[in-house]
Amino acid sequence: MRRGLLNYLLVAVCILLAPLFFSGSYLLNVLVFAGINTMLAVALNLLVGYAGQISLGHAAFFGLGAYLSGVLTTTYGWDPWLTMPVAALSVGILAFIVGFPILKLKGHYLAMATLGLGIIVYIVFNEWVDVTGGPSGLSGIPNLHLGTLVFDGDRRNYYLVWSCALCCMLLSCNLANSRLGRAFRAIHDAEVAARVLGVNARLLKVQVFALSAAVCALAGSLYAHVMTFIEPATFGFNTSVELLTMVVIGGLGSTYGPFLGALLLTLLPEFLRVMRDYDIVFYGGMLMVMTIFLPGGLVRGIPGLWHKPLALRRAKGDAADA
Amino acid sequence: MLELQGVTQIFGGVTALKEVSFSIRADEITGVIGPNGAGKTTLFNIVTGIYRQTAGRVMLEGRDISTVPTDRLARLGMVRTFQNIELFGQMTVLENVMVGLHSRSSSGLFACLFKMPWAVAEERRIRGEALEWLRFAGIEELAPVTAANLPFGKGRLLEIARAMACHPRLLLMDEPAAGLNSQETLELSALIRTIRSRGVTVVLVEHDMDLVMSICDRIVVLNLGQKLAEGTPREIQDNPEVIAAYLGDE
Numbered sequence A: 001m002r003r004g005l006l007n008y009l010l011v012a013v014c015i016l017l018a019p020l021f022f023s024g025s026y027l028l029n030v031l032v033f034a035g036i037n038t039m040l041a042v043a044l045n046l047l048v049g050y051a052g053q054i055s056l057g058h059a060a061f062f063g064l065g066a067y068l069s070g071v072l073t074t075t076y077g078w079d080p081w082l083t084m085p086v087a088a089l090s091v092g093i094l095a096f097i098v099g100f101p102i103l104k105l106k107g108h109y110l111a112m113a114t115l116g117l118g119i120i121v122y123i124v125f126n127e128w129v130d131v132t133g134g135p136s137g138l139s140g141i142p143n144l145h146l147g148t149l150v151f152d153g154d155r156r157n158y159y160l161v162w163s164c165a166l167c168c169m170l171l172s173c174n175l176a177n178s179r180l181g182r183a184f185r186a187i188h189d190a191e192v193a194a195r196v197l198g199v200n201a202r203l204l205k206v207q208v209f210a211l212s213a214a215v216c217a218l219a220g221s222l223y224a225h226v227m228t229f230i231e232p233a234t235f236g237f238n239t240s241v242e243l244l245t246m247v248v249i250g251g252l253g254s255t256y257g258p259f260l261g262a263l264l265l266t267l268l269p270e271f272l273r274v275m276r277d278y279d280i281v282f283y284g285g286m287l288m289v290m291t292i293f294l295p296g297g298l299v300r301g302i303p304g305l306w307h308k309p310l311a312l313r314r315a316k317g318d319a320a321d322a
Numbered sequence B: 001m002l003e004l005q006g007v008t009q010i011f012g013g014v015t016a017l018k019e020v021s022f023s024i025r026a027d028e029i030t031g032v033i034g035p036n037g038a039g040k041t042t043l044f045n046i047v048t049g050i051y052r053q054t055a056g057r058v059m060l061e062g063r064d065i066s067t068v069p070t071d072r073l074a075r076l077g078m079v080r081t082f083q084n085i086e087l088f089g090q091m092t093v094l095e096n097v098m099v100g101l102h103s104r105s106s107s108g109l110f111a112c113l114f115k116m117p118w119a120v121a122e123e124r125r126i127r128g129e130a131l132e133w134l135r136f137a138g139i140e141e142l143a144p145v146t147a148a149n150l151p152f153g154k155g156r157l158l159e160i161a162r163a164m165a166c167h168p169r170l171l172l173m174d175e176p177a178a179g180l181n182s183q184e185t186l187e188l189s190a191l192i193r194t195i196r197s198r199g200v201t202v203v204l205v206e207h208d209m210d211l212v213m214s215i216c217d218r219i220v221v222l223n224l225g226q227k228l229a230e231g232t233p234r235e236i237q238d239n240p241e242v243i244a245a246y247l248g249d250e
Helices: A003-021 A023-050 A058-074 A078-102 A107-127 A155-177 A180-191 A191-196 A203-225 A238-248 A257-293 A298-321 B040-047 B070-075 B093-100 B109-113 B116-136 B150-162 B181-197 B208-216 B232-237 B240-247
Strands: B001-013 B015-022 B029-035 B055-060 B077-083 B169-173 B201-205 B218-223 B228-231
Touching: A003 A023, A003 A155, A023 A058, A023 A155, A023 A180, A023 A203, A023 A238, A023 A257, A058 A078, A058 A107, A058 A203, A058 A238, A078 A107, A078 A203, A107 A238, A107 B015, A155 A180, A155 A203, A155 B109, A180 A203, A180 A298, A180 B093, A180 B109, A180 B116, A180 B218, A191 A203, A191 A257, A191 B070, A203 A298, A203 B201, A238 A257, A238 A298, A257 A298, B015 B040, B015 B055, B015 B228, B029 B040, B029 B208, B040 B077, B040 B169, B040 B201, B070 B077, B070 B232, B077 B240, B093 B150, B116 B150, B150 B169, B150 B181, B181 B201, B208 B232, B218 B232, B218 B240, B228 B240, B232 B240
Parallel strands: B029 B201, B029 B218, B077 B169, B169 B201
Antiparallel strands: B001 B015, B001 B055, B218 B228
16 A cells, blocks of 8 residues: 555656656647546546446547536636536536446447447537537637636646646545445456345446546546637547557556556657658557557556566476476 | 245246245255256356246245345345356455455445545455455465466355355355365365354255265255255155156166
8 A cells, every 4th residue: 555655656746747857848738638638548447447347438428528618618608617527527427327228238239339329429519519619619718727827838737637637546546446446346357246245236337437427527628628629529439449548558457557558649649740641550550569468558568578588487497497 | 044935937948947945944054956957056046136037936034035136135144156156356365355345334436536534444444354254264365366366276265255254144155165176175064164153044056965965954956947855964865756866767
């Protein structure tokens, strides 16, 4: 437990000090996105990594949060600080209601249902032009502010977004090591056995789905206020898949996996720009290599790369001795 | 304690159980035996709400539990173990038992997320009690091991410790001795007796006749989905119908 806290503080300090070491506002801007992606990946990991329930529609909750914040501030003149909890809460409640029928499904069927949910929401963003502005998007969303301090620069946004992301990581870690976190993991490993032991699998799955959606909505709100402009394309199917990829590449059901996955998948495309049209090839290739050789994700895979040859050598040594 | 009244289960066109009725007395060890395909595991699945019977009723301490969902049964005092042990493979041995204490703890989502003091206190209680149950099953030293890496015999003990952590009044065990060597089976029968001495009623489905005959107070014999006989081990051993079912008619 102590060591866990130490690791966490180390990561937090690294993140908070990072902007001191580079000046380019471009990279800082990319890192702001990485922070938002971290929140999304941490949220999705609660559902996919711990409770073992897939979702191919999480971009919908991200988008709902962003649009709720965007519409409430621009059209109705709400204060941005007020819209954030309202967006998170209402999306959480919506997910809770939708979750009951959807989470009865398993595996491929659950994937299809969540995919459908994502597509429906995406269509609403596009077609409900009066409210959402349709495909041309919604602009003029106000920045967040603390008294006279307005979060408009890259550096300020960096600290805003990453403080939220760090909070999410801490809370997700707390949850994973609590009685509910254990119940989620138990459902993942052996649902019938968990139910026999008194774990209300049905309710817990819906709860974690709602929580995960609410955190995504919060990230969406933050995104809207940081960007001041949102459009439906950001919240489409591609984003849902990207989020899932972040969680899988980072390491399902781990504390820092989603963070590493989000960081890698946000930064890598930027660096791959130099390869022009071939970047997508590299990207796809990397995904294949990762899933074949590091199925446990980066967090478990990298230490494994070190330990495995070591264990092999030791085993060979033992065989030679015998 | 537990009473089955005319339980019938039909899968498609196959009648797996046909009007099975018997009752389990409190504080006894009851064995359910029968040749392969007699419907023993189906019976357990019905009693624990995993299947819903086609007809008949199951009563637990005078209460009809035919429609009670599986996860509520643990709170009513009934827990089972599985024939092919069902562990939470990616969790540690200790965490497995801690899940067993889920129904006897209550911290909600908010308290767990923010590590509220009462949730932390409860967590400490859960951990302490889980360790006690590991000690009870004699696998305390395996607490930090990932459950998937356990040898089969130890997995069995873990499953029993996990079930006991629920504080059941009725424990159903599906072939607890399957896959165990003779030494392990001996230890298992001692453990089952200890469990009974703690006031837990035990029902076991088992193929190991030595085990059944030595520890059971009463035995129910199933054959082809029907109850063939019921009685003490001695009565069952002398019952010609049972002998015929096991060895075949001449």
